[in-house]
Amino acid sequence: FICFLEKHTLTYIYTAFSKPVNLPGLHEFTAMGLLDNSMIDYYDSENQIKVPKQDWMEEHLEQEYWEKGTQSRKSKQQWFKVNIDILMKRMRQNDTNTHILQWMHGCEGETQSDGTMQFVRGMDMYNYDGNDFLSFDDDRQVWVAPIHAAEETKRKWDEVQVLKEYTKGYLEKECMEWMSKFRDFGKEQLLKASPPTVHLFTRKAKSETNTILTCLATGFLPKDITLFIKRNGRVLTKEDGLVTTGVLPNNDNTFQRRDHVEILKSDVSIYTCEVNHRASKMRIEEKWSEKLLVSHCLMGTGTGLIVCRQIILAVLLEKLLIIYKYM
Secondary structure, eight states, X not given: OOOOOOEEEEEEEEEEESSOOOOTTOOSEEEEEEETTEEEEEEETXXXXXXXXXXXXXXXXXXXXXXXXXXXXXXXXXXXXXXXXXXXXXXXXXXXXXXXXXXXXXXXXXXXXXXXXXXXXXXXXXXXXXXXXXXXXXXXXXEEOSSGGGHHHHXXXXXXXXXXXXXXXXXXXXXXXXXXXXHHHTHHHHHOOBOOEEEEEEEEOXXXXXXXXXXXXXXXXXXXXXXXXXXXXXXXXXXXXXXXXXXXXXXXXXXXXXXXXXEETTOOOOEEEEEEEGGGTEEEEEEXXXXXXXXXXXXXXXXXXXXXXXXXXXXXXXXXXXOOOOO
């Protein structure tokens, strides 16, 4: 009997600009909750109301939850505004440029054989103008300042014992309880398995003698998946130059993963991509053949055109796919 342990995350991300950016879709302040990288709630400074982003969140949580959440987000919006001003003065910055303060906190848990969720790690970190600013070391219960400008904040926060105890307690207990509760609310949708679509294709490398072989698995749910690129049956690793994105969210609540490796065009080895998605009981191994791809794209039949379009789509995804990335 093999027990598969699955890891899950609950993360909250807050982003504040020092002044309005006047760009579509960007607000002076935004906050969102993500369960396994899928958005479950949202708030911005324009609408100033916390709203559910999943039907099951709206169905299972009372109006009082959203009202209290709205008040909490409004308070945090004001907190961010005050603290950006503090940091700008500390770093002797003016308001000519736009500055960004971000906060991410949450927890990661692992399901056990009895169905319970066990705490793995917590995260509580701040980022200023794209650089790490401050983070909480959950094991040692101290704040870590990677830059000189954050040392003053570290000293102040380290002196507040109740803040450190609350942070540790939230990450290890309260966050885990909410994650289990949210997963229970959405278990029907979360447990619904969607198999991946697999594309194996090449694109140009900087060197004329090389090509980049990419395997893309996308559209799968849940997120647990294995993907291997093989050369003559041997699994390639980072020592072979393999690069992976890891599992990333799509904008439709499914996931994707993309691995690639640079190879010689003259390489006559057999390259395959093996994808296993246990939840949907799907196992597929695609074989790369440059001649096969060319012949399909040259065909004039309906089937050939469809295959060709799939290959072109995969290449476009490799080059143009926009991933929702939050910091």
